[in-house]
Amino acid sequence: NAGVTQTPKFQVLKTGQSMTLQCAQDMNHNSMYWYRQDPGMGLRLIYYSASEGTTDKGEVPNGYNVSRLNKREFSLRLESAAPSQTSVYFCASSVREGQSYNEQFFGPGTRLTVL
């Protein structure tokens, strides 16, 4: 099993450009998450999808959109990138849905720089 995979690993954008970060998991998990991590900070939740077909805002959703394409894939889109969105983006997944605890498995991250 590959676990949680993210593409691309690195990306440089100019202000105003758009892009989509891809995330896929092969563990048949129901829930998926997108976080960002700024230098010296902990991770902050952007959006999550408790199950296929549902998405909810997290702590810092402004400037982002998400799509739960199917059970395996959860994408994060920046419509008009800003320098404040320079960060490392992590995707995670968990079994959840009926499971009382929420052990999340994380991908390796995408390092995004917006100039």
Next chain:
Amino acid sequence: DAKTTQPTSMDCAEGRAANLPCNHSTISGNEYVYWYRQIHSQGPQYIIHGLKNNETNEMASLIITEDRKSSTLILPHATLRDTAVYYCIVGGNQFYFGTGTSLTVIP
């Protein structure tokens, strides 16, 4: 979801036990306590979780106080590879990571 308070940094001698404290005074009855660690800029790695009882696995032990307002992660024999940032998290669907404890294991 409840938030947590952890010391900013700690040192531990190699081979000794590392005890990492966490306060979560606003935890609600059905919320679990989770511990993760992050080495360099890799994705966080799950360590252990617990609800009321103390828990142990191959990586660590988790001690939760009876009132559930605080917990301690114990790495029984710290190695240099345990140098990392350790996050204590309390929550359900939404995790609040905070800034964690930067643990340095000293040779």
